[in-house]
Amino acid sequence: MIKKRIICAVSVLLVLAALLWSATLVLEPKYASQSREGNLVAEYYGEVDAGNTHQVLFVGDCEVYESFVPAVLWEKYGITSYVRGSAQQLIWQSYYLLEEMLKYETPEVVVFNVLSMKYGDPQNEAYNRMTLDGMRWSKSKIGAINASMTDEETFASYIFTLLRYHSRWSELSGEDFKYMLSRPQVAYNGYMIQTGIKPMESEREGDELFDYTLPSVSFDYLDKMRELCAEKGIELVLIKSPTNTWKYWWYDEWDKQICDYAEQYGLDYYNFIDNEEIGIDWSTDTYDGGVHLNVFGAEKMTDHFGKLLVKQYGLESLKNDPDIAKVWDKKLSEYKTAKQDMMEVSVKASSSRQ
Amino acid sequence: MSFASISFIIFLGATLLLYYLVPKRAQWWVLLAASYIFYFAAGSWYLPFIIFTTLSSYAVARLMANNSSRESAYIAENRENMDKDARKAYKAGQKKKRFHILLVGIVLNFGILAVLKYTGFALHNVNALIGVFGGVKLGIPSLILPLGISFYTFQTMGYLIDVYRGKTEAEKNVFRLALFVAFFPQLVQGPISRHSDLASQLYAPHRAEWGNIVPGMIRICWGFFKKLVVADTVMIVIKEIVSDTGKYGGAYVLFLIIAYSVEIYADFTGGIDVTIGIGEAMGIKIAENFNRPFASTSTKEYWNRWHITMGSWFTDYVFYPLSITKSMQRLSKWSRAHLGNAVGKRVPVYTATIITWFLTGLWHGASWNFIVWGLLNCLVILISQECQPLYNKLNKRFPRLTKSTFWTLYLRAQTFMIMGTIRILDVYRNVPVTFKMLGSIFYDGRGWQSFLSGGMLSLGLDISAFIVVAVGILLMLAVSEISSRGDRPLKNRLADKPLAAFGCMAILIFAILIFGSYGIGFDASQFIYTQF
Structure with missing residues (x-):
């Protein structure tokens, strides 16, 4: 009788576990046609599983994954790179993602976009999910979850996403x-x-703030990123993407604090806002009224930054390496095809609206 | 730590495991430790109150028991020197002493409950009076209300009264009494157990038996299903209807009456199922608190089937003692003499009934809504009682009709609607608003029109969620019906067939995890009765 009961219990438990696992797979958001940014973080593993490493890693929020095009960096300068950014990626998330990436590879340069320095507290559950759900389980993911959870979230719901x-x-x-x-x-x-x-359209500046001091916790994580890079002999470069709309205004007071920090620790900091050398045309190079660059603006930004990488950091072209070139030429071709397809869709959509 | 939380499930699993792993004589220590951890997790500031109730009740019960022992010893020693009258007088004197000791315990503990739970309400009313007559309004202190204080205070005072009445032994070990007071499964929402029923089970050794653990687990799953799939989902609709009284009148209020009845049934019985299931898994039989209340054909029957332990507490410790007090006897004599026999004999019974229901309402919450709720219940019961001769005549005149299934169903529906109508005093913000909204059923044509043109689907649930709730309700009805047949509860019958038992649990767990209203976007709230 006991044997029968144990067999029943184990069988039912296995069936239940299979059902719950299947339900989890079905119920998790796929981020396919909406909020596609939710897939960004997880896509990195496909890259490292294929054995690809990079000379440059970009980390940060939407301003990095809409401003830097690795395929163009390859095409023009033979530099391999990856952008590990996601929507409203907070600085502690960038830190933990960087910590995780540096377990897989050691780039020559890490580029961090400083916009997220303005946040000192967990912000939004939906954005947390888009960044953290895609991470593989590791000490870094646990750290990122613990640092990011809003009051309403539970750690268990990250383990069992069905919850x-x-x-x-x-x-x-x-x-x-x-x-x-x-x-x-x-x-x-x-x-x-x-x-x-x-x-x-709008020339309006950001609202006045009560206090312009960037949160100390942001500097704590910036310290950690700096120390992490220093340990591995990686150059950490701070940047501010060129976008600057009133909703996401980058204040001079903030900029000064970043400049001071960079100077104190001997880091390079590039603020690309109002940098005319890039050649951004705000009437054509943004897809959302200036909050983010579109592909045309991003390609210009990438081209400009590629020059910097070569000139300031001595990054060399890897185009002569046949194995790497094979992989990256394929990436470039896929990028160009996708860009072309999307442009056609955009043209069709705009002509149908007219 | 809410019952409907992952931390509680982990806590429960760990407690059960430890309970059966430790030597049997130490099992009750595990329960005591778990109960205090559970209560501490709810709020560290609550602990002093429950400890005070435990210690004061222990002292009061011991003093009464010592007095009884001394009384017996004295009578035994002086049997030859005392005649019957002297013994009677001595006993009466000692009983009075014990009564005074009891009174100290009751005043102290009910005093704490009264101060913490009712001070704000009392001061609000005083301020309302001051507002009418003019004057400086009083400040209203913000007092903490320890979790489950109404339940554990009533249970413990029941114990003291039983010790006084000699119905149960005074506990000699203070830690054992502490477990009886704080036993975690029933601490927050009852049932209100009797010491004579529960205590010995708490301290007795229990073997891990299939016949206890499996039915207990099935009942726990069933309770969570009712709470998370039905009650909390329906609560979304209720909150929406109550949130805008201007928009949701007419048919919405009628819908609210039905929805809130379903919600509170699923919530409260679900919570009790979890409680009893936990007890059963530990080999402890906790008192049943419900017996198919919506199968009641009268209000009186309903109150014998709904929140049974609270009803019997008020009957045994308030209604009966009140009915036989000297002042009530004097009132009886006076009313018979001045109002005639027919009216006179009703006066004391009615007075005791009204006081009991007033207190029942007050027990549920410190607001006029609950007091009016209690008094309306009382009114319906008294009217039904007065109409009994009419019902008897009807039964005689139309025996076939009144014995038909149709008539039973009609009476059930009538009782359901009467109780549901009174019950919505729980949800609206005050008594006038409640009556205004009830009135809107008859005059708010706009509300009817909106509801009938699909307004139900604008209440926060889509059609698929309504289908889930409907399936949940049908399941509850089916389980209730099947359980009422056969000599053993359904879960015990299921436990005989391992595959059926585990399959049933698996289906419930799957349904809870997928269809339950919990997590972000839902307010998987505490069980409603934890607030009382």
Whole structure:
């Protein structure tokens, strides 16, 4: 009798576990046609599993994955790179993602976009999810979750994502079944193509703040990033992407604090806002009124930054390495095809609107 | 630590494991430690209150027990020197002493409950009076309300009264009493157990038996299903309807009556299922608190089936003692003499009933809503009682009709709607608003029109969620119906077939995890009765 009971218990438990696992796969958001940024963080593992390493790693929020095009950096300068950014990626998330990446590879340069320095507290559960769900389980992921959770979140829901996404059962679509085992590719080495054009209209500056001091916790994590890079002999470069709309205004007071920090620790800091050398045209190079660059703006930004990487940091072209060139030429070709396809879609969409 | 939380599930699993791993004589220590950890997790500031209740009740019970022992010893020693009258007088004197000791215990503990739970309410009313007559309003202190204080205070005072009445032994070990007071499964929402029923089970050794653990686990799963899949989902609709009284009148209020009845049933019975299931998994039989209340054909029957332990507490410790007090006897005599026999004999019973229901309402919450709720229940019960001769005539005149299934179903529906209508005093912010909204059922045509043109689907749940709730309700009805048949509870019958038992648990767990209203976007709240 006891044997029968044990067999029953184990069998039912296995069936239940299989059902819950399947349900998790179906119910997790696929980020295929909406909020595609949710797939960015996880896509990096495909890259490292294929054995690819990079000379440059970009980390930061949306301003990096919409400003730097690794395929263009390769095409023009033979530099290999990856953008590990996600929507509203907070600085502690960037730190833990960098910590994780440096377990897989040791780049020559790490580029960090400083916009997220303005946040001292966890912000938004949905953005947390888009960044953290995609991470593989590691000490870095645990650290990132603990640092990022808002009051309403629980650690258990990161382990068992069904606890978070169970309520999606009533909004499932074909996409959820189609991509339950493998997610769609949304980016090209972390760069997400945006081909739309929506000119910057407002000249309005950001609202006045009560206190312009950047949170100390942001500097704590910047210290950690700096120390991490120093340990591995990696050059840490701080940048501020060229976008500067009133909603995401980069204040001079903030800029000064970053400049002071960079000077104190001998880091390079480039603020690309109002940098005319890049050649950004705000009437054509942004897809959302100046909040982010579109592909045309990003290619200009990448070209400009590539020159810097070669000139200031002596990065050499790897185009002569046939193995690397084979992989990257393929990446470049895929990027160009995708860009072309998306541009055609954009043109069709805009002509149908007219 | 809410029952409906992962931390509680882990805590429960660890407690159960430890409970069966330690030597049997130490099992009750595990329960005591777990109960205090559970209570500490709820709020460290709550602990002094429950400790005070435990220590004061221990002291009061011991003093009464010592007095009884001395009384017996004295009578035994002086049996030859005392005649019957002297013994009677001595006993009466000692009983009075014990009564005074009891009174100290009751005043102290109910005093704490009264101060913490009712000070704000009392001061609000005083301020309302001051507002009418003019004057400086009083400040209202913000007092903490320890979790489950109404439940553990009532249970412990029941114990003291039982010790006084000689119905149960005074506990000699203070830690054992501490476990009876703080036993964690029933600490926050009852049931209100009797010491004579529960205590010995708490301290007795229990073997890990299939016949206890599996039915207990099935009941725990069933309780969580009711709470998370049905109650908390329906609560979304209730919150929406109550949030905008201007928008949701007419048919919405009628819908609210039904929805809130379903919600509170699923919530409260779900919580009790979890409690009893935990007890059962530990080999401890906790008192049943419900017996298919919506199968009641009258309000009186309903109150014999709903929150049974609270009802019997008020009957045994308030209604009966109140009915036989000297002042009530004097009132009885006076009313019979001045109002005639027919009215006179009703006056004391009615007075005791009204006081009991007033206190029942007050126990549920410090607001006029609950007091009016209690008094309305009382009114319906008294009217039904008065109408009994009419029902009897009807039964005689139409025996076939009144014995038909149709008539039973009609009476059930009538009782359901009457109790549901009174119950919505729980959800609206005050008594006038409640009555205004009830009135809107008859005059708010706009509300009816909006509801009938699909307004139900604008209450925060889509059609698929309503289907899940409907399936949940049908399941609850089916389980209730099947459980009422057969000589053993359904879960015990299921436990005989291992595959069925585990399959049933697996289906419930799957349904809870997928369809439950928990996590971000939902307010998987505490069980409703934890606030009382």
